[in-house]
Amino acid sequence: MPVYVYQAVEPEKGCAKCAGEFEVTQSIRDERLSVCPDCGRPVQRLIQAPALGRSKFDLDYRAKRAGFTKLKKVDKGAYEKLY
Ligand SMILES: [Zn+2]
Structure with a gap:
């Protein structure tokens, strides 16, 4: 439970x-x-x-700390140019 x-x-x-x-x-x-x-x-x-939400938060937090957020935006921008 x-x-x-x-x-x-x-x-x-x-x-x-x-x-x-x-x-x-x-x-x-x-x-x-x-x-x-x-x-x-x-x-x-x-x-x-419980558990699930917590680990997702941890992942987001780690991604931000590692600077992945910036890379993500670049990827998204490149993806959008394909259309
Ligand atoms: Zn009380």
């Missing part, structure tokens, strides 16, 4: 659990949490797909 990461909407007012990020294992069919299970304050799900 996927693990979702939540955090209090106002972390400075949250409890020990929701003041920081906390993970909740939920079925895809489950409703997302709207309040902290411990203190009942509003929480939001952080944008973070």
